[in-house]
Amino acid sequence: MSSRALRRLQENSLEQSLAKLGSNEAETESNDDYNRQKAKPVNIFALMAGDDEDEKDSESDHSQSDKDSKEMEPFKTVEKPKPVQSATNSQKKKKSRKNKKDKSAKTKASEVTGKSRKLNEDSAGESDEELDRMLEQFRLRDLAGKKNSLESKLENSDESEGDFDTANEVEDDQNNDPDASSSTDPGFTKFDSFSEYERIFGLIDMRKLNPDNEYKLLFDDLSAESLADVDSMTSTHVSPQVMKQIDRLKHMVRNWGGKDHKTVPNGSTTRRLAFTKIRDDWIPTARGEFVITQLSRQELKDWNAWQRPQDWIDEIERSIKKWEKAGINFFKFEPANPELTRKSMTEFYMSVVLHPDHEALIGLISSKFPYQVPALLQVALILVRQGDKANSNGLVERALFVFDRALRSHIAFNGTSCQLPYIHFFNRQFYFAIFRYIQILSQRGAVATASEWCKVLWSLSPLEDPLGCRYFMEHYLLMNKEYEFMIQLAKSPLINTYADWYTLGMALGIVFSYLKLGLKDSARSELRKAFYHHSEALRSIFVEGGLGDESVVAGLESSEVSPDSVVETKAYLIRMKVLWRGPELNFLYDELFTLFSELKSGRLSTKPSSTFSAESPFFIDGMHVNLLRFAVLSQESPLMACIPEHIWSERDVYEFDVLPPQPHGRETEDLIESVKSFVSENDLTMTRMEMMQDENLLNQITQMSLEQFLQENPNAGPDE
Template identity: 25%
Template sequence: MSSRQLRKLQKQRELQEASKDAVRGQESEDSGEDEGPAPAVKPRVSLFAALGADGDDSDEQDEERERDEDDGGPREEEVVLPQSQPSKKSKKKKKKKSKAKAAAASGPEPAGEEEDQGGEDEIDKALKELRLSNEQISGKLASEAQSSGPARRINELLSINTYHLKVINEMRNLFGRDVIESANAEEQEEANRRTRARNAPRQVDIETFLRSAAGPKKLPEVSLRRNAFIQGREHWPRRTAGGLTMKQLRQADDGSFTEYTYVHEAEHDGVQAAFYSYVQMGDPWRLVYLLAEVPYHVSTLIQVSSVAKQDQNMALAAELCERALFTFGRVATSSFRQDIEQGRARLDFRRPENRQFWLAGYHYLKSLIRKGTYRTALEWAKLLFALDPKDPYAMRHFIHFLAIRAHEARWLVDFVDELERTSDNRDTAYLRQSVVLAKLQMNDTAGARDELRRGMQRVPWLYCALYQELGLDAPPSIWGISSQSDSRSFWVKLYIYQMKDLWNNTAAISLLQQVAKGLDRVDASSLPSDDAPPDLGATRLAYLEGQTSLLAVSPRELLDRQPNYEYDPLPPLEEENIFTCEGCRLPWREREDRANGPRGTPTAGILHMLRRRLQRGRVAGGGVMGGGGGAEDEDVDEDEIDDELIRELEGHAERGDERGMLEALMQFIRGQAGTTGEEGGGEGGAGDDDNEEDLADYEHDGHGQEGDWLPGAWPGDEDGR
């Protein structure tokens, strides 16, 4: 029998004995008294007296109290106890003076009475302390909310629901689970067909090669589903994140945000340097083979995704961007995941390691729009906007039309109102015009009419251009008012490019015509003569969109910035960047490499990069990748190792053996990363042993052997190797 049942039996026994004592005491009192002790109170007194005298049961009671606290509150028997005090006081007030004197003369109260009173005092004291602590917490939260109201409001609007970050959830809502499962079955059947035929052709497409190179080992199911950003795919290879990690940098004093950053460890930094050298060579197949060796290197994933787009394989391009975001999610900390759900997570765009997240997110966002999954696309746009208040990818110009597409009109109205209060961007006047469509979607026709009237008076040149795009005659109230400068034309063209289709419906066109008829002639001279020029974020968006009409009016001084690569478009100036690793700094060293580096062979860039890193590592007194060597490395002749490696790479280059050169380089990078004592993070294994085991399995399956097929043909290699 449990201790709780024994305690209940003990209470029942004490209650019966106390009732008998109360009856005997009442019979002995004077029959003329009109009041007597309440029998319901006396049992509780004797009950606590008995329980207080029993040491063993007291221990059991303490254990029960601890269990009750863990469960979130006291049990019902303990809550009833404070109610006994009022009845006892009322009984004492009704007693006669003679009765009170007799009781005082008879001696002190029984021990049970004192213990009961003391127990009630402790309970009351605990309740008062609890009430006081709750009031203090409430006051503190209220003061914090008052001191940082705007910041907390924008965080609330930009809070992320991770359910909506995964497109599979929206696909199931749109098409049903059965349709999605059928599509997945067809995709799996196609993958099995490629696996059976992977050794038949000598020249294959990128997708077939990458899936064949993945090998038999796949990521665990828990890693695929628990990712904060992307639900992984079953055929993705089981490899580590390759030295990509995340750490927390700082937290705001008022708790409004927490800054994080992604970090390139030694292994990842070495691969980044090799990747940059391959980009300089200009051969996409080298990047494809590099991706087969390091399948979760983010820069390579993004660059090969662009190659897949040029090959008209949009599905593969989207999948590679998904894998890049999946990699970021693998190494994300639990606190980062919680902060993005509350809109408090921040990444600094000036760090090259973080910029890859925005670029992968942008390309993935475009793929979501092509699929028509606007709710997921809106959640991603909110996330990319929330991570940096400066909005480096101008996500605000995606959010306003995605909110309409996703039927989030109420949220859009609140967001635009808050953006106008907190942002100093003058282009919010254009975003404000989408509130007209939002209120139409909310069936608030009167509010939409008022917003449209104010909009025509505020930005008449926008509506004049919109009338023209919709094939309508501009009304007399705004006729002839057009944008005269490139800055104003940029914002007008960007808005119409995003929102033209949403305005092209019967309800919106009818409202445009009705409001314009009742509007007086707008005085353009009273309005600002020009708009603020596009910032770097908006220019970067125009560059990525590739619209010639936008590029024609974009600032030339921003578009012509160098360096400018597809894996890092229009980065900040060199002095504005925050560099923590050498691999990310290489694009700014391009001119220096061209001036000092050896030329004439395809591997010149790689060899020069290695020499620079080897020299820098020796000057710093550490390993090749900047890690400190242990005592066992003191007798190693680094010059001999360096020369041997360079001779091996040059030999591969002379023979045209690009495969052997890359494998030697990857072995060198992994070996030097191992000397630093750092291991790759990520789920599903986080060490060099996993990499070596996966590489062994990869070679065991027929890859990496002499005469094995390669995708396409390497330059100058006629037999396709």
């Protein structure tokens, strides 16, 4: 315990003791021998004295004839016990010099013994005993406090391993509420553990985002020549004539491709691609379609004001300061050529929304705008429905290439270096391209690469999680046997800060991971936690998943089941049988049977079903919008059928932009980007007029042809 803390705790007692020393000055001269025996306790007090007021006591009002009278002088009054503190300061300085440790120890011992002898000549026996008792109490309290602090730290580390607190992380008791919902906290202000970003996403390696590395591990005999042949293949079907034209363009555009197919020009600079490779059928261009820019502080305020319309501006600024302190950077993709982008987006909007025309859309990316991302993703879905998955995959890879070309070289997907707010239209296109690519990788069997891309998708906005990574990514992690990573998530605030972050998939994925690592007790404990939060979902899984008979759970049906739980349960049932087999499935049956029995007997309680009525941009009629987006993007018919019909009819559910964020009013219309933000109204009007004229002309031609036919064939009328 420091001297400063000692004075604060027992200032009154210390002053009283020193006062007694001053009043008993006459008696101390006759007790010289006795005081020499008590020199050691007073020496302890001298060592514990403060050192922050030494310089103020260098002057004395009395002349001092020798060193002994100078040291004894301060104890004649209560106000100035300073020379003893000065001695302590010199001792501390000597003690810090490790290279002179032995010499310092001897000098200090001799000085302290001399000073104690002289101090004791002016102290009383009764006062010394009182000081001894007081100092012993201080010492015992200090040791007890340190012991309790150490035990508390050990307990916390055992219960929650990996919770790292930094100076800028202040967590309140309300953050530990297991039933807290993000519906009442749209700004996610209860989450302060920003060090979790680096712990969870810091291990993402750009090289792992290329499936070629996984194929090398899967096929040991895969030669470099074989991989080179794969790289030289076209991503889509093109004719030989078109390939010759592309080859001529390659000679005109410098720095396109290179030996490893990863070099690309981007204006006046050359960009090294991070996670994509250029295919031979991609048309060379001298500049990319996008540039990535960092959001200004005002843009961050506007974005937060849209998320949290009920909060004061001071609270919003406080959140922004926390992000800045944690080193989090926010970016958005913008068109490098706004005029050209406006023209291409106008044609896209006409071909998809106003007058759907698949042929016109395919022609748009074949000749005019080969790197128009929304059109690439839309045509890719059209080809999937037609059964042409090979060409569809190539279009998705081309869309990812557009974003890879725009990224800065220092940007990494670690949760802090690059976050992309979902309110920006082309940011959303990057999210959709990654989601589609994850589906392609899983179909190809590259589960390790798919799991790595899931982490990337989550890292772009870990708190908002706009495409609902928490609802599906555990499937890819477990398929890749990343059980330790799942257990890391079990103790992470990224899924424990809010109850709705602890999704059914994450909960059962953690149970499965403990089982695979042979930790059955931990698996039981985690399953009980999952049962508390998702009892109704586990009841459905027990029956519909074929685990047990419906009579086991008879009478446990909930009268109110949230729509979220229905969609989430259906999504898990679709992929459950891939993982839960054999001993793991038997364990799940036995433990759920026990839990349902305890629930029937009243020995176990569960979290009551709740619906979210608070106004939040992340909910639609009480349902998580990210769960709805995941359901639509999954293209699973049973899952999409669970979405309420009014959402399909009242909301924008375009495949190129599923359930985009909605403005609160006119003041946020310009803030929330949509496809219309990049459409020219004048060009749109002119195009619609031209289409109407073409339709009228076509109708006139059809009518004239019909009249001419009737004139030439008068008996061709309808039979009477």
